[in-house]
Amino acid sequence: MPVLSPTSSPTASSPTWTNERIELLKQHFEAGLTCSEIAADIGVSRNAVIGKLSRLNLTRGRTSDERKLERSLAPRRGTRAVPRLQYEMLATIYGDTDTPVVAGPIDDANRCSLLELAENRCRWPISTPGADDFCFCGNTAPDGQSYCVGHSRLAYRPNSRARVMRG
DNA sequence: CCCTGATTCGC
DNA sequence: GCGAATCAGG
Secondary structure, three states: OOOOOOOOOOOOOOOOOOHHHHHHHHHHHHHOOOHHHHHHHHOOOHHHHHHHHHHOOOOOOOOHHHHHHHHHOOOOOOOOOOOHHHHHHHHHHHOOOOOOOOOOOOOOOOOEOOOOOOOOEOOOEEOOOOOOOOEEOOOEOHHHOOOOHHHHHHHOOOOOOOOOOOO
16 A cells, blocks of 8 residues: 655655754744854755744844844853853864764753752753743753753854855 | 844745 | 845844
8 A cells, every 4th residue: 555655745855844844943943043053053044044934924023133132131140151152153263163963862851940050950041031931951961061962962053154155 | 344134036 | 935135234
C-alpha cells in the first residue's frame, strides 16, 4: 500500500518554511531574539525571517522602538547579563569560538525566578519579560557559563556575518 | 557608519 | 508564498 506522503512533492528540492521552521521562528521571536539572530540560527536570511514573520502577522507591534528599549534595560543584578550581540561580533572578528557544538536537551523542569539565579544556573529567559509566568531556565550551567548546554547553543551562535548585503 | 524591523515588489 | 531589494527609523 504505497499510499503515503500526504504533503510531499515528488521533488522536495527546497524545503522552505516547514512547521518546524515556523515553530522555531516563533519560539526565537518570542524569546526576544532579533531577526538577524533568528535567521542565523535557523539558517536563512534575515529578510526571509522578517518576511515570514510579517506574513504570519507576527510583529512586535512597532519597529525597533520598543525592542531597543528592552535591550537598553540591563538586568543589573549580582550576575551581569550576557551580551549576546557583542559576543557574536567578537566571535566573528576573532574568527573562532571556543563554543562547543554540543546540543543538550532543554529541560523546562528547573525554571526559577530572577532571585533564584545563581552562578551555575542557566539564565535563559522564559516567556516574555514582565509576563506573569516570566522566569528563567534554571538548569545547571557548566563551566561558569551563563546558560545550560542547550541554551548556550542558542545564545552563543558563532554567527558568521557573511551575508551578502545588497550587491 | 553600523544596526534594527517593515514593507514593497518581482519571482 | 517566498525572499531580495528597498524603505524607514535609531
